[in-house]
Amino acid sequence: MFTTPHDMSRRHFMSHLAGAAALTAPATAFTNSILANASDMKKRHKSAILLWMGGGPSTMDIWDLKPGAATGGQFKQISTSADGVAICEHMPLMAKQMHHMSIVRSMSTREADHMRGRYYMHTGYVPNPNVEHPSYGAVIAHELADQVPDLEIPPFVSVGSGSVGPGFLGMSWAPFVVDSNGNVRNLDMGIDPARMSQRLEMLATIERKFIGEKRGGVAEDHSKILEKTVQLMTSKQMEAFKVAKEPKEVLERYGIGERGGSGFARGCLMARRLVEAGVPFVEVDLGGWDNHENIFPTLADRKLPELDKAMSGLVSDLADRGLLDDTAIIWMGEFSRTPNINGNGGRDHWARSWSVVVGGGGFKRGVVVGETSSDGKEVMGEPYTSQDVMASVLKSLGISLETTFTAKNGRPMKIANSGKVIKELFA
């Protein structure tokens, strides 16, 4: 359980810690952020939620069906709330929300290996042994963290999976990984807070000595993380992780019933709560899309109902609360699956022609961008890449595409790897 300091005021406690733990940031900035007025939290801020489909979902069975084609598979398509947009019959609830979302059906990428694809789709860069690039979460958290100065939760939260790291932006922008129950392990300090702050002072003495000995950046990063941990341990904002506190009707909307619902459903609801609390970037993971065998029963009976319920719950909940205009949603995996159906009734890895789905934020909604050939094997017209999706998401959040980072080696790196905005996604 979470312990709040009882025997002294929170402010007093934090001022102890500020002296002890704030090794890198000036102590005044640290204290100011604690004292900031809580009502500031209500002001508008931008956020993004990435629904990450680990394993590579077959988008031609979900968002871009080819009924009648030899490659078309077993599913029918149904019409949706967006004019002229049809999706898979096993996504009936999302069909009612498609006026909030847009489909890019002309993705064409080259990385069909899980780890490479995962890295590429998260960063906009192909893996390179000499530089680690920051992922969506790190970039967006880095660009938007200032908008909520009193945020005590890490600005990049990953539910259920690890996302991809902060690369050269440094550990301060690393994902904070929680499980879908919102349990954060080891949060309870279990001792008197006054004693904790004395321990932290001792610790700060040791840290300063080691940093002073010039052994590289690792030591400095460590003390920044110490600081963030202390902040987290004493924060009331941690309530945002407590999905179970939602009223029954909200839980049901996401498909969370008596038995607790799926981890993805809880993650989606947690994402909404975190966005409300001011967290700029949340990634929610749903794995199990690597369907080399028996793809159709797996999708129809398990994966699509799970996705449909939780994703539609999230989109409609954000819309009803007036949060959708400030919250971009991205649905994607590392790649898609072969149009040809293999001997095991499955589909293998395929990156050449596939779909991602975006919505909310500053995106134009209810449209389809691009198309694939009748067998799904080719993109017709202009193909789009990971960089292009990233550039578009950043634009939808009002982040300048002129932003340039400096990698550790001093090389300038344009945000989103100079991707081009997908014009059709903007009015």
Next chain:
Amino acid sequence: MTRVRLKWAAMLAVVAWAATASLAWCAGDESFGIPQVKFINDQVSAGWADAELEPSAEATDGEWCRRVHLDVIGRIPTLDELQAFVGDSSPTKKADLVARLLGDDAVDEYARNWTDIWTTVLIGRDVENDNVSRPGMRQWLRRAFSKNVPYDRFMEELVTAAGSNTNKEGIDNFNGATNFLSGKMEEGGVQATAKTAQIFLGVQVQCTQCHNHPFNKGKQNQFWEMNAFFRQARALRRFEQTMDIQSIELVDEDFEGEGGDPKAAEIYYELRNGLKKVAYPVFIDGTEIEQSGYLPGKSENGEAYGANRRQELARLIKASPFMPKAIVNRMWAHFLGYGFTKPVDDLGEHNPPSHPELLDGLAERFREQSFDLKELIRWIVLSKPYGLSSRVSAKNAKDDPTLGEKPKFSHFYLRQMRAEDLYESLLTATAADQSRAGEAAAKKKDEWLGQFIIAFGTDEGDDATTFNGSITQVLMMFNGDLVKVATSTGKGGFLDRVATSGGKNSAKIDALYLAALARKPSAKEVAAANKLIVDRKGDAIGALQDIWWAVLNSNEFIVNH
């Protein structure tokens, strides 16, 4: 050219001088009389000269002692071990310590450490994968490392393993080595192909599974020709009544080929344009084996036919120059923090190594030494670069591989302990659990490690760890049960023994620092510690507990430096 030649001339002159002036001194002190160590030192030093770097000073005895314990047996030294080394004035004390860590006294801990490392290499971190048995894998690895099985045989037993992967009741052909491949045989052994090439040859073929690779020379046929070596192997699952997998048996059977002619048992793969191509077993260097899918046998007229494709593959790997290069690179990266290439298991032509002559030369010497892993370890940890301080100087600050530069090893690169090292080190530093060998302890550790593992939801079992300096890790160090145990003040525990040892407070604080950090506290740290003693108002052991907690939570404790 002139400049280079002159430099060589100058170096030769130095060597000649050394040979005449003080050969014995030089060999004894710098290379411990081991030619392979001298080879490493010469090669790395030449790199420093080329890059105009000056190496950092040598690490202190305490730092070196801590480092070599962590890297060889996976934990920090005990207070006794540290003091014995620091107090030893023998000129051969480093070589003596290494001999002890590689010898019979430490064999259980050595085997435990390398079993942990290779379990992750071979089957990943995911403890929930029921296509592998971690206990089975570990049992085999522990035996292999206890006996210091030569690396070529180690590879061969893993690649050719047949039998059952668990040691459950009613199973009579248990072979723990099968766990390397038991979970990689789906889809015709695609994962078996990729992982075997990556781990044992340092060749990344997996990207060429679907298409010719745009950045390296790998072609799609190479992947499928390697894959063809695994087509006689089958993974048979045996289920319990609950439908859980009880065991998986790896067997080799005649392979009739996808064309139905076992005498030329081919497989087919699809090009990106949809065309089908045929593949037979061909090794990465172009060596073909016979195309028959039959296992070896004799016909009625006594004529031998057939081949065991996995055994043929192991034979080819053993003969390949890539096998020793791959393991030398992996071991170098383990001890020095960076390999000669990054990633460590990609030795392709598109990814040139930082020290090609050193890599090739060490690989040759490793082969000459009959692939003895303990000898390879001895050469590396007794080398000059391994003995340098992690403190950076103005003369070598630009040697920073985190900037994307190739490593020059002019100072020791800081790196965090692995989660396994931390676990064992906390138990060691606090003497919390004296009976750490064996499977029961390994399972307990697995449970603890589980909190850091994140699976990516793919069929390939890709995973990562949050034990990477994250908030999750710091929370565990601040408040976790393991640290609570390590800092407990119970009777007979570490803190209790320090507290009741008599002596002055200053000696007790020294003991805590030495045990965790292998050094004594600075004046400022003594002052801070004394302040805590005052704060605790006579609760002496409580104050020691606070100091101990702070020391264990420091960056200095958790990094190998």
